[in-house]
Amino acid sequence: DVKVTQSSRYLVKRTGEKVFLECVQDMDHENMFWYRQDPGLGLRLIYFSYDVKMKEKGDIPEGYSVSREKKERFSLILESASTNQTSMYLCASTSTGNTEAFFGQGTRLTVV
Amino acid sequence: AQSVTQPDIHITVSEGASLELRCNYSYGATPYLFWYVQSPGQGLQLLLKYFSGDTLVQGIKGFEAEFKRSQSSFNLRKPSVHWSDAAEYFCAVALTNTDKLIFGTGTRLQVFP
Numbered sequence A: 001d002v003k004v005t006q007s008s009r010y011l012v013k014r015t016g017e018k019v020f021l022e023c024v025q026d027m028d029h030e031n032m033f034w035y036r037q038d039p040g041l042g043l044r045l046i047y048f049s050y051d052v053k054m055k056e057k058g059d060i061p062e063g064y065s066v067s068r069e070k071k072e073r074f075s076l077i078l079e080s081a082s083t084n085q086t087s088m089y090l091c092a093s094t095s096t097g098n099t100e101a102f103f104g105q106g107t108r109l110t111v112v
Numbered sequence B: 001a002q003s004v005t006q007p008d009i010h011i012t013v014s015e016g017a018s019l020e021l022r023c024n025y026s027y028g029a030t031p032y033l034f035w036y037v038q039s040p041g042q043g044l045q046l047l048l049k050y051f052s053g054d055t056l057v058q059g060i061k062g063f064e065a066e067f068k069r070s071q072s073s074f075n076l077r078k079p080s081v082h083w084s085d086a087a088e089y090f091c092a093v094a095l096t097n098t099d100k101l102i103f104g105t106g107t108r109l110q111v112f113p
Helices: none
Strands: A005-006 A009-012 A019-025 A031-038 A040-050 A064-070 A072-080 A087-095 A098-103 A106-109 B003-005 B011-013 B020-021 B024-026 B032-038 B046-050 B056-058 B062-067 B075-078 B085-092 B107-112
Touching: A005 A087, A009 A019, A019 A031, A019 A087, A019 A106, A031 A064, A031 A072, A040 A064, A040 A072, A072 A087, A098 B032, A098 B046, B003 B085, B011 B020, B020 B024, B020 B107, B024 B075, B032 B062, B032 B075, B046 B056, B046 B062, B075 B085
Parallel strands: A009 A106, B011 B107
Antiparallel strands: A005 A019, A019 A072, A031 A040, A031 A087, A064 A072, A087 A098, A087 A106, B003 B024, B020 B075, B032 B046, B032 B085, B056 B062, B062 B075, B085 B107
16 A cells, blocks of 8 residues: 655644654655645645655745655755744655655644 | 636535536646545545546546536536545646646535435
């Protein structure tokens, strides 16, 4: 059974903290994505990666960075968390040549 | 710029009734088209996809969708809704088979017994 695993379901962090959201996939997929989901806005792409050590900005990269040191792991980093980054964060992966995306269960982040 | 519109934010139907969720896209060529479902507290699951060929595609859980090029639409349908279909539904497009997905804003489906 294919799986994308996000390290935390719920997180509460303080304003100004550095926050790490981790995502691991066991399908040997080349491509990985981070989205944030907000009511009425759907899913918006933050960053994506087509290969190890590669990253591309999505539609809303400001305030975020990513790291992909290993093929199976894609980390989203909030350098200095702010309250407007309170959201649901979803990780996804795809294999090259197949756009069917597999999603993790999401991390609901609250910044106080 | 490529975009996806789901005009219905919230739909309520009775169990056993038919369902149609609307999706329109804006792009010069025919993109790759997808419908995903998100149950409460869960990630997204692929229902069906259209790349080419037959414009009526069948998916899981009894869903189907029809691609209409003239209307730039890819509406999702189900002839008889079950209470377990209550969820949020997202339409998505991609430029190519290897491109990132662009999502609509979602339609929340509520099912009454």
